[in-house]
Amino acid sequence: MSFKKSIQNAFHSVVNFVSGSFLAPLAKSITESGGKILTEAALAAVKASESMGGSSETKFQNAFHAVVGVLASNGIKYTTVAVRGAIEAAVAQLNSK
Numbered sequence: 001m002s003f004k005k006s007i008q009n010a011f012h013s014v015v016n017f018v019s020g021s022f023l024a025p026l027a028k029s030i031t032e033s034g035g036k037i038l039t040e041a042a043l044a045a046v047k048a049s050e051s052m053g054g055s056s057e058t059k060f061q062n063a064f065h066a067v068v069g070v071l072a073s074n075g076i077k078y079t080t081v082a083v084r085g086a087i088e089a090a091v092a093q094l095n096s097k
């Protein structure tokens with residue numbers, strides 16, 4: 001096997017691990033805590049928090065409370081892990097653009 005092929009195989013193994021077994025519990029938690037409503041609320045909340053400025057902690061807290069408000073107003077039970085994960089994913093998504 002060539003060196004290039006070995007690197008490709010190693011990369012694919014890492015990607016499969018991260019996207020599969022490693023992140024599966026978080027993905028399940030997000031799905032069970034509102035799914036699309038949670039992810040859309042997180043993205044909107046992160047955008048709004050960024051526009052208001054402040055420290056990273058202040059922006060995170062603002063986003064967290066906004067997302068929890070959306071979930072509560074829709075009668076959706078949630079976990080803190082799911083909300084935090086959705087916010088972190090929204091930040092990552094926005095930073096990747």
